[in-house]
Amino acid sequence: MKEGEELFIRRAERIASFGHAFVVMLFDEEGQAASYERKLAIAERSYTLLVEAGIDPSAIIFDPNVLAIGTGIKEHDSYAKATIDATRELKKRYPLSYVSGGISNLSYAFRGNDPLRGALHEVFLDLARFDLAILNPSSMHQSSLDEKTRKIIREALLSSNSSPLLNLALAEQSKEKAEPGAADLKGEELLAKTIIEGEILGLEEILDSLIHLEPLFIIDSILMEAMKTVGARFAEGKMFLSQIVRSARAMKNAVDILRPRLEAQLTEKKRASGTRKAILATVKGDVHDIGKNIVGLVLSCNDFDVIDLGVMVDEQTILRAVKEHGPDLVGLSGLITPSLKEMEKVISLFEASGLHLPVFVGGATTSEVHTALKLAPLSSGAVIQTGDASEMALTAVEILGPEGQERLDAIRLQYEAIRMNHAKEEPSKKQIADLLGKQEQKRTGLKAKKTGVFVKDDFDLSELAKRISWRMYVQGWGVPFGTDEAKRIIAEAKELLAEEEIASSFTRGMKVVYSMMNVHSDRYAIATDTHVFHFLRDEGSGLSLPDMVAKQDAVGFFVASSALDLETILDDDPVRTLTLKLLADRLAEVLAQEAQSLIADLWEETPRSIIRPAIGYPSWSDHSEKKTLFEMLKVKERIGVSLSSNYAMDPPSSVCGAVIGGEGVRYFTISDVSQAQLERYARRKGVSDRELASFLKDMGY
Ligand code: B12
Incomplete structure (x- = not known):
């Protein structure tokens, strides 16, 4: 029920119309239920709504959220008991319904210790008595688990104390190998x-x-x-x-x-040794390199010689490098949607030049489905998408190894299956005319105290650093929050930030340009006196950002960058460089919040609800709108942030968007867009069919 009751019921009715059962995750508008009380309260609310909507109680399967214990955070230790108790109570209260859940989360903190994980899962299931569970059956040790260990685990789960589990983990490790001093x-x-x-x-x-x-x-x-x-x-x-x-x-x-x-x-x-070679590049128009650099490091740990061509690399440069170095594979990285089009160009050029070496694609914007549908068919060689650096390295080693052909055939078959499934999907037949009826436009606009474009570049680093999200920071490093390793890298990052050279570089390089403008919204576009921003509408929910702006309103726009001076202090130490870049990303987020406060101060009255949609995020997915923003705020001239040919901001640690306030404003995702709407959108924007095809189709609509 993350997005409220109305959408919950609408989705339920849709599922019921197919005759399927429901997995009801215990989430509400405030997020995931972790405590016993919240689990039961959300279950009660969901059950009542569903049954009142005529749904058969035996079609309801509750998922009470199995969460990780033993993470090092005290409050997490009670998660197992909360789920066990809640499950027992759910089964008592709703005897016709079922309980299910994904079990591996429980033991996430014990990754790498499979025997302990299997034992934990087994004892947990004994206690919780789920009707269904998602888990790897081969990880269960039913008979081999001795009674003493079983008892220790049972007591640890029920007393919400993970220390005995950590002791078991340590004992397991020391059994594995007694390390000499x-x-x-x-x-x-x-x-x-x-x-x-x-x-x-x-x-x-x-x-x-x-x-x-x-x-x-x-x-x-x-x-x-x-x-x-x-x-x-x-x-x-x-x-x-x-x-x-x-x-x-x-x-x-x-x-x-x-x-x-x-x-x-x-x-x-x-x-002479014939080490395997990989060429890596972030494609033209994209400036993001953290992920690519990590891939390079992991490949070099797997005995690859890595030739890194850097960022914003066009297809001809990549081709030249391939001809010069003769690599075993090429890896292309991209953060934002327009990079997918560049990947197509590289792969097509390889094909036209008769090169059939494996091409790996990765980065936040790539997906298996896009690769199967759009990239792989362009090549008679292999095009492979992988999620993270370790998966990439494993796959690379496999496809270049003795059973490489088998692995490649398996990937090909997998992509073929994706293509066949996709071909079966019916195109949306929705009419777009009635969409405006689903939502109302905000009636009362806000008034600006002061309009104009402003720059702020005298931020106090020590103040901003207090607001860094360390949870997100350690996530960037792939480390779970609360672990010793997380504590270690946070301490190292804080130490670096305190160094004078680094602190003064950040202080010099943090800049925000922001504006407050009187605007007009016709529910399709938001127009200032000089510029027009266009928007798509989700055809499922009927939501679109211009509905959250009144006919006459005041809206803020901004571009914030934290790292305009970072290049001057980077060196070739990968730990220091990654730390500084990930810190810069976090500071960019803090500056975006700062821009929001600066803008909010320019309204006559601060509204209760404010959102800060970024261009390229799910409610405003067309990256090319950044061009209008950059022209309107004269961003390059005012703060030195530039926009690439594919709408990536340089330096990378930059954020841009709008700040909208007032009744009913909220975040949402645009996922359902018909071809008819896309065509109308392109006409309003004044772009040609070819441009439309290139920048909209990759958004996944
Ligand atoms: C941190 C973050 C930021 C940071 C830093 C970005 C940067 N340095 O470039 C900040 C806050 C500055 C930011 C800004 C923006 N962001 Co941002 N951001 C993220 C976030 C939350 C995490 C990305 C990240 O750094 N992850 C950590 C690194 C280590 O992972 P990674 O780069 O993905 O690399 C791993 C894998 O992808 C893979 N990999 C990477 N490259 C390669 C290459 C090969 C060959 C292979 C095999 C694998 C591989 O291995 C890596 C390591 O395991 C993602 C959401 C997400 N969950 O991914 C959104 C996300 C990438 N951002 C997004 C957007 C839209 C933006 C902005 C345009 C928003 C705006 N208007 O301001 C800007 C653009 C910035 C710019 N310079 O142009 C969107 C992109 C959507 C899209 N499809 O286009 C995302 C997906 C969020 C979303 N759900 O909409 N962002």
Whole structure:
């Protein structure tokens, strides 16, 4: 019930019309139910609504949200008990309905320790007695779990105390391998351990102690082997991304220390050893490189020689690099939708040039469906989309290995199935004429105290830093919040931010241009005196942003950037660079909030509800609208942020959008858009059919 009762019932009726059962997740407008009380309250509300709408209670399957325990956050420890108690009570109160849930979440904090995870799942299911569950059956140990362990786990779950579980996890680890202390290790082992742990202090001494060994032997047999271990542990979920990056830095430092001793021999040997090669690039018009850089690091841990062409790379440059280096694969990265079109160009050019090497695509805007439908058919070679860096590295190793052809055939079949399913989907037959009737336009507009365009560039870094979302920061590193590793990287980031050179670079580089303008909305567009912004409407909910603006209203617009000076302080240390870039992203978000407050102060009265839709986000998905915004606010001239040919903002840590206030404003997603609406939209915008096809079709409509 995340989006309220009305939509909940509408969806329920739709599902009922197909004759299906319902999985009712216990969510409401305030989010996911974690406590016993909230779970039951939301279940009661949902059940009553559904039964009153004529739905058969036996078609209702509650999902009480199985959440992770043992994360290091005290309140999470009661999550298992809350779900167990709530499930028992739900089954008592609604005997005709069912309870189900995804179980693996419960043990997420114990990733890498499969025996403990399986045991936890088994005991949890014994206690909760779900009717249905989503889990890997092979992870269950029914008979092999001894009674003592079972008892410890049962008590830990029911007493909301995860310490006994952590002790079990530690015992399991020490069973796996009793690690010798540093003093007991030989120099070679110590070097491998140092690389795996990502230490850089003391590397020089350890390498000095190995002076009797050939530097090439050290690189190929100790360092590379250590990096392979790191790659494998990451793939198994036993190491976090942040730890991988530290290992990669240690590896690089070690090679730098050895380099003077054997420069020539190194290059020769490298050439002869036939290491696999990958070329990576962020496509033309896109400036985002954090994800691509991580992919590069993980590939290099898997024995790939990585040639990184950087960001905003056009198809001809990529082709030239492929001809020059002869890589085993190419990886293309893209953050925003227009990058998909650039990927098409690269793949088509490869095809026209007779190149059939595997092309990997990745980054937030790519998807399996888009790849299957639009990219893979352009190539007679393989085009493969993978989610994150570890999945990419695993797949790359597999397709280049002895069973590569089998893996490629499997991917091809999978994409073929996606295409067939998609072909079966009926095109939307909806009429668009009646859509305006579904929602009303906001009646009363807000009044501006002051209109105009303003710049603020004297922000206090120490104040803004207090508002950084550290949860999002550690997510960028792929580390769960609350873990020791999360605490470690947060502490490191805070230390960096306190360094004078870095603090003053951020202080110089944080700028916001914002405006307050009187506008007019005709429910299709929002117009200022000089510029017009166009919008799509979701044909399911009938929602569109211009309805949240009155005929005469006052609306704010902004562009905020946190990293206009960042390039000057980056160096080739991957840990420091990634830390600074991820910090810059977080500060960009804080600046966007700051822009919202500055704008809110320009209204005569601050409205109760305010939203800050960004161009490119789900309620305003057409990235090309940024062009109007950049012209209107003269962004380049005023604060130095530029817009690429494909509407990416440079520097990357930049955010832009509008600030709209008043009754009924809210966030929503546009997902249902008919061809008829797209055509009308293109006519209003004054773009040609060709342009329409290129920038709208990739939005997934
Ligand atoms: C953090 C974030 C930001 C940050 C930083 C962005 C940046 N540095 O460029 C800030 C706040 C600045 C930002 C701004 C914007 N963002 Co933003 N942002 C995100 C968010 C929440 C996470 C992205 C991220 O950094 N993840 C962490 C990194 C490490 O992951 P990654 O880059 O995805 O890389 C991993 C994988 O994708 C993969 N991978 C990456 N590259 C490659 C390449 C290959 C070959 C392979 C195999 C794999 C691979 O491996 C990587 C590591 O595992 C996403 C939502 C999401 N869940 O992804 C939205 C999201 C990417 N943003 C979005 C948008 C629209 C924007 C803005 C346009 C909004 C605006 N108007 O201001 C701007 C654009 C910025 C610009 N410079 O032009 C949209 C894009 C939608 C679309 N389809 O176009 C998203 C998807 C949000 C959404 N749901 O709508 N954003």
